[in-house]
Structure formats: structure tokens, C-alpha cells
Amino acid sequence: MNDPWILLPFWYPIIAVLVILMAGSTIRLYKGPTPADRAVAVDTVNTLTVASLILLGVAFREIIFIDVAIVYSLLSFVATLFIAKYLGGEL
Amino acid sequence: MIELIPQFLVLAGLIISAALTYHFRDLLAAALASGLFSFLISLEFYILQAPDVAISQAAVGAGLTTAIFIIAVRATGRFEGEN
């Protein structure tokens, strides 16, 4: 039986680059002078995580894994809004 | 072999963010680093092919725990050692 998934060799290196970028924005989380800078760094990590989740779902050949990315992006949005509400003093 | 590299990088990121959570004296920054730890451990569960655990970890660890920590920081004090 032939596999309908055509193997492409470049998913994992791209994911490795995205994870290295997450480590790079962790530097801003460490240095950032104000809490808002740290919130921006966490937001960047969330965006990169959603992108790498979509690519990982394809690399694992599981379609149901893509749904996790949708749920994850909406939940991280809730966390970002909560941090912003606290910073603005409206909580 | 190549598929192990993202996993090791994510594990290193977990150690770094846990150390940052311990390091910060500003408790809001510590709560943010703890949220980052939750997001990364959710990604690690995903890499280990457990998407249901990843969803529940993202919901509870990232959304709910960060919110509860921030409410606690607002109710007490912003910096460690402050009365």
C-alpha cells in the first residue's frame, strides 16, 4: 500500500529554527526593563509556538493535531489580555 | 536524529524559564516566566504526541494559572519582601 503523504525533508529544520528564535526572545524576557517588555516577549513566544505547532502537526502526519494550534492561539490570547488588563490598572 | 533537535531545544528552554521564575524578584515577571514555562511544557507534550494533554495544559497552565497568579500579585504586593 502506498502512503498518500509525500515525504518532504524540510519540516524539522524549520521547526528547529523557530525554537531557537523562542530562546532568543527569552533573552528579552530576562533583560526587559518593564513588565510590558516581558509581556511582548511572551506574546512573541506564543506566536512562534503556534507556527511551530502547525508545522509539527504536518511533520507527525496527524491532522487532528492542527486543531490544538487553533485552541492554543485563542487561549494564549486570553492570557495576553489578562496581563494587559493588569498592566493598565483596570483589573 | 533531526527530529530530536527541537525536543532538546524545548527541554533547554524549560530549564531556562524555570530558572528565570526562581531568579526574578519582581513577582509579575515571575508570573510571566511561569506562564512561559506552561506554554513550553504544552509544546513538549505536543512533541511527545499527546495533543489532549497539550490542550488541557494550555488551558489550565497558561490561561488559568497565569490569571490566578496575577490576581494574587494584585491582592498582595508587587515585589518580594514587600509588606
Next chain:
Amino acid sequence: MIPFIITALFGFFIYLVFTAGSGNIGLWSSSELIAGVALGILTGIVTRNFLCRKKNYRMANPIRLILLAVYIILPFFIEMTKANLDVAYRVITMKIRPGIVRVESNLRTDLGIFMLANSITLTPGTITVDIDEKTHDLFIHNINIGEGDEEKAAFKDVELFSLANLPAWIRRIAE
């Protein structure tokens, strides 16, 4: 009654998008269609007061929805590409003249202001910082203000976009 119908149809459509490819009636199986109808009616009963709060059914017009899709695909995406090349240039060379300026928007609806604010955030050199609630003016942070422009009290919203006239599109869609 009209808010209920619109919300139920919207929920049913979202359910259909999420479960596409499950069977052989079109793309859906019969059990998914029945569950979609039931969940759509339930969603319509529970949330009918949230989606159509202002009793304003302008966006139920299909021509406006098609225009919205065309707007996102063509002019908005072109502006977004230009914005990213601009950001790449500024990251590499670090030539910046930042500042917060006021922009007049003559939009009245909430959806129009929402679309204008998000378009400004994703297009060249500007992010939205705050809104004047009374006059519906936007305060934006501009990364590269032109020479002498910092004396102006307020910008027009057309001056921010160079390639396509995005505020006219937004007015056509949302007003």
C-alpha cells in the same frame, strides 16, 4: 427573532467549516449536519444578544462579506508586504524617528473603527495605541515621522497608506 436567525446561521456555518471532509453529502456526513443544526439553534438561543447588540444588520449583506474577503486578500496583503519590508529595513539600519500622533477617522460604526485600528497595526510603520472615545480619533505610534510633520495637530487617515486607499475600502464595507 432576526438576531436569533443570524446568530444560528453563523454558528451553523462555523460548525460546517470545522467539520468539513467528514462524509459524502457534499463534504459532510449526515450525523454532522444534524449535530450542526442542533448546535446552531442552541447557540442562537443562548447568545442572540451578543452578536447583534446594536440591532444593526448591515454586515448580513453578502456583498459586504465578499468585499471583506477581497479587501483582506488584495489591498491589505499588499500593504502588509510593504510594511514588513519596511520593518526589515529599519531593523537592519536602525533609522527611526518615533512619536505618537493623532489621526482623524471619520468612521462611526464600531466595526469600522475595529477594522481601521487592526489595519493600522499591521500596515507600514504604525501601531494603534489608544482611542478618543468621543470623536473616534485614533492615537498611533509612528516609527518614522516625516520632517516637519510633528507640528501637525492631526493627520488624515488616508496619509498613512501609500499604495492602496484602505480607509475608502473600510468605509465601503462597514459604513
Next chain:
Amino acid sequence: MIIEGVILIFLLIGTSFNTLGVLGLLRFPDLYTRMHATTKATTFGSIFTSLSVVVYGLWLFFDSKDSQFMVLAIHAFIAMLALAFTNAVGSHAIARAAHRMGIKPSPAICDRLEEFHP
């Protein structure tokens, strides 16, 4: 062969813009300019990496006529839309909260919001 090239080009565009976004996050001098880099560049890069998955799904769908690949393309597209909207709204929320908190744009030519909201 051509479609593989298109997918590879989309992935390279996406990762290069993500890299530029993180570089901007590390290099720019104050919060608002950093937010320029992260919001625009990372949103654009993630849209392109998701778009490569959409192209991959459509290619496999027309290649094998198996409807699960259509599901892959549609869900990746929905994830892309959710990502774009939540990024724009979230960055707006952080910028507004930061200005209310009292963070000034430190190299700034003018600040009209300061006069409006003292």
C-alpha cells in the same frame, strides 16, 4: 517539483521574517518600537509558514483525492486567521495598557497622547 519549491520558498520567507522580528525585539530601544517589530514581522512570518501548510494540503488533496488533506488545509487556514486577529488585538491591548501604566516612548519626536491623557 515546482510545488515543493513553492512550499520551500514560503517556509524560507516565513522563517526569515520571524528572525527579523526577534532581532528587532532584541535591538530596538524602547517598548513601542519593539512592538512594531514583533507584531508586524512575526505575524507576517507565521502567516507564511501556515500558508505553506495550506499549499501542502491542497497539493496532496489534488494528488490523492483524499478528503483528509482538505481538512488539513482548511484547519491550517483557520489557525492562520485566528493568529492574525489575536496578534493585532493583543498588541493593541498591550500598547494601551503600557501607556496608561506610564511608560513613555523614550526616543520620541512628539507625544500627542500625553497631552490628551495627562
